[in-house]
Amino acid sequence: MDTALFKKSPSGRLVKASGGYWAFVPNNLPPRLEWDDALVSLMSNADIALGTLSGLGETLPNPHLLIYPFIRREAVLSSRIEGTQSSLSDLLLFEATEIEKRGDVREVQNYVRAMENGLKRLSELPLSLRFIREMHGILMEGVRGEHATPGEFRQSQNWIGSSGASLNEATFVPPPVPDMQECLNQLEKFLHAGNKLPPLVEAALVHYQFETIHPFLDGNGRIGRLLVTMLLCQRNVLSKPLLYLSAFFEQHRQDYYDLLMKVSSTGAWRQWIEFFLKAVIEQSGDAVSRSRRLQELHRDYTQLARExxxxxxxxxxxxxxxxxxxxxxxxxxxxxxxxxxxxxxxxxxxxxxxxxxxxxxxxxxxxxxxxxxxxxxxxxxxxxxxxxx
CATH class of the missing domain: 1.10.10.10 (Winged helix-like DNA-binding domain superfamily/Winged helix DNA-binding domain)
Structure with a gap:
């Protein structure tokens, strides 16, 4: 890890681990944010877009008509960001017949199971470290990466870098285990604190923080994106789980990674929040369009069947x-x-x-x-x- 990039970071600090390597420990949330007219306007547009989608969810006679396929589309796209090569039709074929044995399809199905279980558990359990571990246990069950202690936070150092890169060659080294545990405790406190931040901004902050802590040996990206949906549903910003951002993140994958890194190195919170809000605006509109097209097909098919x-x-x-x-x-x-x-x-x-x-x-x-x-x-x-x- 190039420590020079992080020496003057306003978002965290470098620590030297017992193994002699350097790692980055993020500051506790929330950071100091500066609002101006442009950011307030973007926030307003995101709220309007999300409100339109949430309103659609309230008026649907059968919301599950959209929730079921939308969850699966998100599972495919979120997993694709991590390199899993599976399509929506692959997943649906597997669920229909269970004949397809490819491991990557099973990984995507696990994402669906983690999402559905998480949405159910929101009525029983607050967003917490226990909640996060539960989702991870389901996500990693019986698939590639199962060795990575499903449902348990890491007890060893991990790092981010190109395929096959060693710790010394890493692009980014998350907090060592003792610091990681304290960061997680502080993240849980933030989730329970009842802060007055707009929920969309809160979701952007939590996603960054979780990805930077990187508390699992595998599956961090997918769990971090699942957390966005869970948070927005728990905060009652979404009436139904119809907003998923992975399509935008996958389409702008390099910007997504670069901005997360830039928050750590230079404190680019504004740029990250702008990116996140643009994702909300675009994907809310996309979800509304797809929802309306599915409703049109429902009418067309019903009419055709009667004719x-x-x-x-x-x-x-x-x-x-x-x-x-x-x-x-x-x-x-x-x-x-x-x-x-x-x-x-x-x-x-x-x-x-x-x-x-x-x-x-x-x-x-x-x-x-x-x-x-x-x-x-x-x-x-x-x-x-x-x-x-």
Whole structure:
């Protein structure tokens, strides 16, 4: 780590660890922030954009219609930032059939499980170190990095750098374990303090602080991004979990990394907060657009089913198709609570109406995709067959 970059940092201090290397320890939150008209205006625009999205979540007759696929899209994009190569359709195919064995798909599914469990636990447990460890335990269960003590804070030094870089070659060295524990304790106090910061600014600060502390041996980036959603939902800024920033962070990945580092080296809080608020504005608008497109598809499919006089089960299945645009006959049977042949008949009706397409080419373990829904969610097409028939 180039210590010269951090010697005069207003955001933290350098410490020499017992191993003789230097590490960076961030100051406690909150930092001193200077507000001007431009930043206040950006904050206002972000609040308006988020309010529009939150209002949409309140008016939806079935919010889960959007929550289910949106969580999965976020899981894919947040994991992609960390190098996991999996698409939304890969994940949905795995969930529909559980035939896909690739480790990276399982990693993304773990992200979904961590997100869903975290959202459920918000009503039972405050945002805390225990809450964070729980999410990490689910995220890292049974996947690459499982050796990295799932659900436990690190007991050894980690570092950030290019692939294969040693500690001495690291770009950044987070706090040594004793300092790390104190930083985490202070972060928890900040989360519980009831500060008067705008929730979006609070989320930006917490995300930076967590990433800088880097308390796990693996999975820090994904947990840090999960924390943003958890915080905004707990602070009641989001009525439903429909805002996810990973698409923006993935698209601007280098800026994302550079600005986090710049806060540590030069105290560039304003630049980081501006970046974060722009992410909120863009992704709120994106979520609203995708939500409206899915609502349009729901109306179109319902009308088409009625015009073609499809059986009632096919009309009911339209609801599932919007939530799970890749599905199997078993999935349809469970949703419709009918016999297996009855589920096959409903799927066939949607195939003939042009809503579903069989995507595996198999004689058994077939899966069906609603490509228009996939495109509305992520601009994707259906997955190619990747396993042996």
């Amino acid at each position: 073609k006089r499809l059986p009632p089960t096919a009309l009911q299945l339209v609801e599932l198709v919007l939530m799970k645009p890749v599905l199997s006959t078993n999935t349809a049977q469970e949703f419709l609570k009918i016999t297996y042949p009855g589920a096959q008949k409903a799927i066939k009706a949607l195939q003939e109406a042009g809503i579903l397409t069989e995507i595996t080419g198999r004689k058994r373990d077939k899966a069906y995709a609603a490509n228009a829904v996939l495109k509305a969610l992520d601009g994707e097409t259906s997955p190619e067959e990747k396993s042996t028939r």
